[in-house]
Amino acid sequence: MHVLRSGLYLAVVASISGAAGTTFQATPQIDGAWTLTQSSLASRDTTITNSSPQPGLVVFSKRHYSLMLVEGSAPRTLFAEPSRPTDAEKLAAYDTFVGHSGTYVVADSLIEMHVVVAKSPSLMGTDLRTSFARFAYRIQGDTLWLTRYAANGVFRMRLLRAE
Numbered sequence: 001m002h003v004l005r006s007g008l009y010l011a012v013v014a015s016i017s018g019a020a021g022t023t024f025q026a027t028p029q030i031d032g033a034w035t036l037t038q039s040s041l042a043s044r045d046t047t048i049t050n051s052s053p054q055p056g057l058v059v060f061s062k063r064h065y066s067l068m069l070v071e072g073s074a075p076r077t078l079f080a081e082p083s084r085p086t087d088a089e090k091l092a093a094y095d096t097f098v099g100h101s102g103t104y105v106v107a108d109s110l111i112e113m114h115v116v117v118a119k120s121p122s123l124m125g126t127d128l129r130t131s132f133a134r135f136a137y138r139i140q141g142d143t144l145w146l147t148r149y150a151a152n153g154v155f156r157m158r159l160l161r162a163e
Helices: 002-017 087-095
Strands: 032-042 047-050 056-060 064-070 097-107 110-118 134-140 143-150 153-161
Touching (some): 056 153, 087 097
Antiparallel strands (some): 032 153, 056 064, 064 097, 097 110, 110 134, 134 143
């Protein structure tokens, strides 16, 4: 019975991985470093577009990714004393920064990131680990669009290939 299950499992995996247009590893197109050039958040009532974002970098290797960006269009406030920031300075820095890294898989037009380490401990929990870091993607030339659909709206990033 165990052999039968194993054989069936391998047959299913082989048929899925052989399906046209489906891959489960990085495509050469996505490998590399990408800089954030625009972001938007759309809800039922409104869309907020940031065409002058602060620095953002997304890096994809063959199996791993790293995403780090500063939210908003205003530069982050520097600490008055870099070696001893105040609690208010730390909070402001934390609230404007997004960062997580891990592994990922690509299937058709979907990138599913498996968060290993993140600024937010909640992203490292099993509940949000895959649902939060799941993006539809599209590449056209040197531009990558990442789109995350959620109950409260749609978040989009436009990135330009840096290398």
